[in-house]
Amino acid sequence: MKKIITSIAICLSGFASTAQVGAVAPNFTADDINGTSQDLYAHLAAGKVVIVDMYATWCGPCWSFHTGHYLEDIYAEFGPNGTNEVVIIGYEDAQNTSLDDMYGTGSNTLGDWVTGVSYTLIHGPVVLPAEYGTGYPTVSVICPSDKKIKYNLFNSGTLQQMKDDVQDVITQCSSVSISESPLSIELSIAPNPVTDITRITFDALSSENAVVNVYSISGELVLTSNYNVEVGINSIELDLNQVEAGTYLLKVETSSSVSNMTTLVKM
Incomplete structure (x- = not known):
């Protein structure tokens, strides 16, 4: 009974709690439910606006938000099948839950959180930092240029207002993509992930020297190769x-x- 009461109290605190709008979102790295590594700062460095939905499978307001399909609608418009400007990560944050709870088959869940979701889902190995909020749910919209949380979509009210808030962040914060330049290189990397050696394929505009630079997520130059x-x-x-x-x-x-x-x- 104590565990149930504690869970309800934490969830209800989500009404008063909110993501720290204006704060820099701390980085996190975790495998999603398909085993693919997800790194927040890698997505931001690629110029994507990132939405982080922090929730718990037992949280009533979280379930209501989830079953409203708001993020699925936003992802359809701004994700890879739309304008391809937004990455959405659903982060199950509670430490008293399991992967079974996300699929709706565990004992600490309100339903199936996976079926019908096309964006990334993570069963968090650790609790997210306080910048993302101290209660559930919070839905942080993060700017790629300064890594700051600009909105909490849970407070936006309507789907249209959520979309307007996301578009505002895209307009104000998205890094100008180099691919918009007429002198851009379109490349592919395979294999990726890689254990030792990979191949980079691209179309060169002229016969010349090419430099391949590899950077850490923090921006440190790790490797340079000339070809x-x-x-x-x-x-x-x-x-x-x-x-x-x-x-x-x-x-x-x-x-x-x-x-x-x-x-x-690199594996």
């Missing part, structure tokens, strides 16, 4: 044996063009 490339499609080999496991950002530059930062995962 002579020819006009047209090039496939170059990148040796990552000396790079520690983790999530990185890769960029290809030549004298006439540059690529977007692309996420690279």
Whole structure:
């Protein structure tokens, strides 16, 4: 009985609690329910607005928000099948729950939180920092350029107001994508994740020298490799044996063009 009362109290505190709008969102790295590593700052570095829905499977207001399909509607408009400007992460934050609870088969849940959801879901290995809120739910909208929380969508009221708030962050905060430049490099990396050696494939605009830079999430240069490339499609080999496991950002530059930062995962 004590556990149930405590859970209800924490959930109800979500009405008075809110994400710390204006605060810098601390980074977190965790595997999603499909086993793919998710790093908040990697998404932000790629110029994406990130929405973090912090909830608990036993929380009534969280369940009402979830079954309203607000985030699914937002993801359809702003996610990869829409404008591709937003990443959404549903982060189950409570430490007294299990993955079974997310699927609706556990003993500490109000239903199935997974079926019908197309955005990323994480059963959090740790509680998120206080900047994301001290009660459930909070739905933080994070700006890529300064990493600050701009809105808590749980307080927005209507779906249209939520979409307006997201669009405001996109307009005010999204980094200008290098791919909008006529001198951009479109590249692919395979395999990715990689254990030792991967290949980078891209279309060079001229015969020249190409520099591949690999950065840590914090922006530190980890590796630089130089290549002579020819006009047209090039496939170059990148040796990552000396790079520690983790999530990185890769960029290809030549004298006439540059690529977007692309996420690279070293296993």
